[in-house]
Amino acid sequence: MKLFIATLSTETNTFCTMPTAMSGFQEYFLRHGTATQEPPNLMTEALHVWREKAEALDWQVVESLTAIAEPAGPTTRACYDALSGEILSDLADCGGADIILLQLHGAMVSEHIEDCEGDILARVRAQCPDATVGVSLDLHSHLTDKMLEASDLIVHFREYPHDDASACATELFDLAQRTYAGEITPRMAFFDTRMVNLYLTKAGAMKEFVAEMAATQTNPGVLSVSLSHGFPWADVKDVGARMLVITDDHPDMAALLAEWLGRRFFDLREDVTTDYLPIRDALNKVGTRPGLCVLADMGDNSGGGAPGDATHVLEAMLARGLTNFASGLFWDPGVVRICQDAGVGSRLTVRLGGKTGVVSGNPIDLNVTVMGIETGLGQHLGTGLEPMGTVVWLRLKGEIDLLVNDLRVQVYHPEAFEQVGIRLAEKSVVVVKSLFHFYGPFSQISDHIFQVASPGGTQPAFQNIALTKRKLPYWPAVAQPFADPARDLDAPKSSRSTANSVQ
Ligand SMILES: [Zn+2]
Structure with a gap:
């Protein structure tokens, strides 16, 4: 049994004028297969968990790249091609793997690719069509059709601040192990909540919603429930919060649950968000x-x-x-x-x-x-x-x-x-x-x-961020983004008000 693990993480503010280049990774954290030899940080915690659990089962572990950069503008083409290419070449060099687990950010944009994580997962899938592919994402991510189509399992951090990376890594490992063993057949679906904002999970209605997601996850046939909060300062077509549900071979139930929870989240929009002070x-x-x-x-x-x-x-x-x-x-x-x-x-x-x-x-x-x-x-x-x-x-x-x-x-x-x-x-x-x-x-x-709410590069004026690529309306730019069904007819598949189900 062979497990392949890697991390590539940066969050792209497409309005930031400073490119993310290799120097950004070199000065923050860049290791070539040795990250787990050092104490964990937020984005390497998963690798530590996966290695420890795999070695306890006597699996072979192939550790590839860990590259983390502080968020800035789009990653340069040369940098993205080098880092993503290193993961793919390491995967080829080891002859592929039975299970592939990646810690990615989910909001990485390069100067030539809007959905870097979807691109990496698609290339991994093309190279290892029979592997079980799982990915752990920061919740400030853009969940896309391409990610769902290329992977078996996606789990987002559920807490902001992100103090649950280890728990998410454990959950993903266990689901991947059961998937590979044929015990479960994951079916994923997401729902576009039509919200662009920030959601702090440690108190109030948002804390209760996180608990509600956890409770839903205990229902028979439900494998995982997590919310992609979205990353607001990114002019990409998939920007915004999306509800993700994974069921055991029940694609329709995944879609229905994702929509039900997603619409419930929308109904809570005034309660799960905060007004910030000038x-x-x-x-x-x-x-x-x-x-x-x-x-x-x-x-x-x-x-x-x-x-x-x-x-x-x-x-x-x-x-x-x-x-x-x-x-x-x-x-x-x-x-x-x-x-x-x-x-x-x-x-x-x-x-x-x-x-x-x-x-x-x-x-x-x-x-x-x-x-x-x-x-x-x-x-x-x-x-x-x-x-x-x-x-x-x-x-x-x-x-x-x-x-x-x-x-x-x-x-x-x-x-x-x-x-x-x-x-x-x-x-x-x-x-x-x-x-x-x-x-x-x-x-x-x-x-x-x-x-x-100072007027800097991450000013929380969500109604005014210049999001030109998102097709459907969103709150708070409009008060009732679900009120115009005619616009839904022109919507891309992933953004329809009906949840997208991928098998
Ligand atoms: Zn985050």
Whole structure:
């Protein structure tokens, strides 16, 4: 018995002007068959689980590429061809496999292919027509017909923040094992919910919906239920949330259940989404309660493909005269280099941020002291440790602490600040460039957290994102996207209001 495993993961913000090239993978995580020899991170957890379970069964494990890049613009053709080609050539070199399990992102776009995951799966299927092919996807993905046609099993993360990667990997392994053994015959179907938004799963109606999906999965004949949340900042035809159901040889039941749950999700749309605060309203909250206030600069979340050098929030805070705060991570390799040359303890003027494009706002000239420089630090995302590059701690006006680095990465954990010496307990406010992955660890040190809809590359103005390729209407761009059945007649197969069933 032979198991083949690999990871290729980046989330593409098609509006981001910075291409994703090989350097983006090299600086974040790129291993050629050796990823499981290191501690896991979010996107390698699955490989660890699959290897461990397979080796316990005395299966042969062939580990191929693991390539992870921080989200940015479309991947260059040369980079995509090289990385996807490495997986396919490794698969050929080992003579194929009985079971092929891949951890992919689901929202990767290259400059020449809109559905990279569908492309990889189709090529894998063409090369190994008889293998059992399973894929684990980040829930911020675009679920497509091509993915369903080329694979046997698809499971999405169900939690955002994504703290269930290991559980999803275990589920997928077990289903693949049973499929290969002939115990089950997976039939997949999805339903387009006609929603483009973000859904945080740790509280309220969305937490209850995740529990409802889990309960549905226990029904006889149902193998797996998961929701592709979609990734909003991508102008691709399959953008939006899609409900996926896998049954045991009941394609009609899969389609009906996917539609039933998908329409139920649509009915909950006002309850499972959140209104985010404009900068001015968020700053009005500062100081209204004792203790540390956490502001999430979600419009400049590099984890969603924003540059990470936007100054909108910092500019507004300085204009208000706020002084006792910390803010980061500003991606500014030029400032990092200048500070490295100047050295710790230096006082100098730097032009911070605002460099990548219009969404980054204005650069700000600051008189700062270089308080610290660290290389090789990491910050926890769940149990995994994510890299931070070289981090520079700058102080201005005696009380303002800024964290600048040369690796685009969002803030996941208070240790991003504290391990360089910034004491958040002494601050009134900490601003984190992140959307939601920071939430769990920061809620341990503050119950006063606000998400700020700053006008960066991931501004959460879902009704205004220029989605030109999606054929069908969606909420919140229109109030009732299911109200015009005439438009359905022109819809592509995968986007019909009736669920698409693939055997
Ligand atoms: Zn995600």
